Amino acid sequence: MTGNHIPDALANRLATATPPKLAARVRGLSDKAIAWLFITPTMILLLAINIFPLIWTIRLSFTNFRANRTNAVVKGIGLDNYTSILTDPDIWAAMQSTAHFVFWTITMQTLIGFTLAYLLDRKFRGHGFWTTIILIPMMLSPAVVGNFWRFLYQPQIGLFNYIISFFTGVDPSSFEMIGSVTLAPWSIIIVDTWMWTPYVMLICLAGLRSIPDYIYEAAEVDRASTWRQFWSITIPMALPFIMLAVLFRGIENFKMFDMVNLLTSGGPGSTTEVASITLKREAFEKWRTGFSSAFAIILFVTVFGLANIYVKALNQVKSR
Amino acid sequence: MTEMSQKSLIGRIFRRGPWETAATAFIGAGVLMLMQPFALALYTWSFLTTLTGVVMFVIVSKFPE
Numbered sequence: 001m002t003g004n005h006i007p008d009a010l011a012n013r014l015a016t017a018t019p020p021k022l023a024a025r026v027r028g029l030s031d032k033a034i035a036w037l038f039i040t041p042t043m044i045l046l047l048a049i050n051i052f053p054l055i056w057t058i059r060l061s062f063t064n065f066r067a068n069r070t071n072a073v074v075k076g077i078g079l080d081n082y083t084s085i086l087t088d089p090d091i092w093a094a095m096q097s098t099a100h101f102v103f104w105t106i107t108m109q110t111l112i113g114f115t116l117a118y119l120l121d122r123k124f125r126g127h128g129f130w131t132t133i134i135l136i137p138m139m140l141s142p143a144v145v146g147n148f149w150r151f152l153y154q155p156q157i158g159l160f161n162y163i164i165s166f167f168t169g170v171d172p173s174s175f176e177m178i179g180s181v182t183l184a185p186w187s188i189i190i191v192d193t194w195m196w197t198p199y200v201m202l203i204c205l206a207g208l209r210s211i212p213d214y215i216y217e218a219a220e221v222d223r224a225s226t227w228r229q230f231w232s233i234t235i236p237m238a239l240p241f242i243m244l245a246v247l248f249r250g251i252e253n254f255k256m257f258d259m260v261n262l263l264t265s266g267g268p269g270s271t272t273e274v275a276s277i278t279l280k281r282e283a284f285e286k287w288r289t290g291f292s293s294a295f296a297i298i299l300f301v302t303v304f305g306l307a308n309i310y311v312k313a314l315n316q317v318k319s320r
Numbered sequence: 321m322t323e324m325s326q327k328s329l330i331g332r333i334f335r336r337g338p339w340e341t342a343a344t345a346f347i348g349a350g351v352l353m354l355m356q357p358f359a360l361a362l363y364t365w366s367f368l369t370t371l372t373g374v375v376m377f378v379i380v381s382k383f384p385e
Contacts, residue, residue: 086364095363099355298367302354305347305374312340 054300061294068287081294091295093270094278100185101192101260101274102253106246108193113200114242118234120201121208131205138198146262149191153177153263184264184272191259196252200245207241208234240317247310251303275299331384339380346373 015023029037061081065074085091116134120127137145152160153176161172177187211233219229257276260266266273266281273281279299283292350370353362 082367086367087360089360092360092363095355096357099357102355301367301371301374302351305370305377306351308374308377309344309347312344 057293057296060290061297063290065290065293066287067283067289077290081291082298084291085295085298090270091275091278094273094275097185097270097272098254098256098274101189101256101272102250104186104189105192105196105253106249108189109197109200109249110242110246112193113197113245114204114238116197116201117204117208120205134201135198137195140195142195142258143262145191145195146259149187150178150263153187155179178264179268181268181271184268188260188263188272191263192253192256195259196249200249203241203245203248204238207238210241211237240313243313244310244317247306247313251306251310254306255299255303334383336380336383336385339383340377343373343377343380346370346376349373 062076062078063074064077066072120131120134152158155161155173155176160177161175164170164175165172175183177183215233215237216229219233224232255276256274257280260272260274260277261280264272266277275295276299279292279295282288282295347370350366350368350373353366353369356362
């Protein structure tokens, strides 16, 4: 009863506070019009901060515009920027670095994440505590993670080299993770795997928990072995969830910037120069704005395509 | 009757499922072509392939189930 009176009183107070002219105008509006009234500010904001810059970038990608030479004449150069990018061996190499990074992070995250999810699904004593502990890296900011892994990778004072030395007997100051051409890509892969495996684990755990117990019970009645149950029930039924995790991490790692920038900045040389680092260099070091706009559009179309597949996979999981 | 059968033929051809799969295949091929280390020619044509897939996906997602 009281619950009904408070909103009424509030409504009355609002009604008396509303200027009569405005009240009359709003009263004449349909439900649809009022809905539009509420949506419009968000739409305007989205158009201003998302759609307009996108259209502007598409426009710039067909020009020779340089953001550090605003007085220079901007010429339309057609598809020249796109042709240059798609025939440039250096950018192709950056794409291969990205592929190397995406492939290994996804493989490691999926394998470790699924194994952890499978173990946590056993519901042993204290599994809630261990789930929370495992999830901690995912909750940290990439800036924080990047900075403290830089310290961990220090050859003189870093803990990482000492741990490797403890297990392998190699002198800790004899190798440098970030400074070595062969080890630098792996240093980023290790950090990304450490940070994002919990996320893959969470999705896999959701997949494993969605498998009804009666399927396993029926399999046991049929005297199926644990190995057989794993390959014929667990994997096929958890596969859409695993695919979802793989696609999501694939999209995220394809546009990875913060961690690489903090750890190696693309070095040594250009061994860890992934696509987003190349884009930053072209846009803000070489100031080739038109060229980098075209590159951004190429990356955007790729990510948009992958996102479409992701949404399709998500709908398949939902319909289960 | 002929109009009905024509409609059903169009309905059978323009179903979302297979077209969406084809668009997904184009996008997947485009992404693989973009990141492969074997041939520069494949890299050159990757963007066009992905773009075709994306445009196709946007169009065919409006098709009936």
